[in-house]
Amino acid sequence: MKIIKRVMVLTAFLMAFASMAQAGISKNEGITCVSKGSTVRAQFDDSRGDHSKNVLVGSKAGPNYGCMGRCGGDCGWGAPSAWTKDCMDHDQCSWENKSTGGSSDPNCGDEFNEAADDWTFGVIRGCRG
Numbered sequence: 245m246k247i248i249k250r251v252m253v254l255t256a257f258l259m260a261f262a263s264m265a266q267a268g269i270s271k272n273e274g275i276t277c278v279s280k281g282s283t284v285r286a287q288f289d290d291s292r293g294d295h296s297k298n299v300l301v302g303s304k305a306g307p308n309y310g311c312m313g314r315c316g317g318d319c320g321w322g323a324p325s326a327w328t329k330d331c332m333d334h335d336q337c338s339w340e341n342k343s344t345g346g347s348s349d350p351n352c353g354d355e356f357n358e359a360a361d362d363w364t365f366g367v368i369r370g371c372r373g
Contacts, residue, residue: 272358275330277371278313284329286336288333290351296338301327302373305339312336315363316372326366332357 252288271287278284279301287296288296301313311319313332334355343352347360362371 245347253346272361273329275326275362275366275369275371276364277369278327278329278332278373279330280313280327280373284313284332286332288337288352288355290337290341295337295340299332299336301332303314305335309339311336312339315359315366324367324372326371328359328362328366328370328371330355331366 256307278301282301283298284301285296287298289295297366299312301302303309303312305312307319313327314320314329315326335351337352337355341351347353347356349356
């Protein structure tokens with residue numbers, strides 16, 4: 245029962261962050277599934293302006309970015325994870341800005357917030373790449 249309560253609190257916390265997404269070209273696109281092997285236009289804003297780039301879903305951009313578009317760190321540790329547009333936007337922003345700190349990152353924090361609902365509910369929705 246304690247675990248369920250903690251998950252519910254964490255989910256509410258993440259949803260609150262997701263709803264605080266800021267301006268720029270990036271936006272919360274809801275839970276939009278993407279498929280490994282397809283090309284998706286990653287969009288994000290940072291201190292240098294607005295960016296848009298076509299990225300192959302599931303590609304490797306570098307260390308710790310082995311599964312572009314997959315929600316969660318790198319390629320995970322075997323647990324199910326969602327593959328979504330908002331997670332792709334955050335992955336590309338993080339890769340280009342070497343960002344850290346999740347929602348507190350000055351360049352990619354808004355993309356992190358936009359991907360929070362994808363990370364939480366994407367697997368349930370069926371976004372399995």
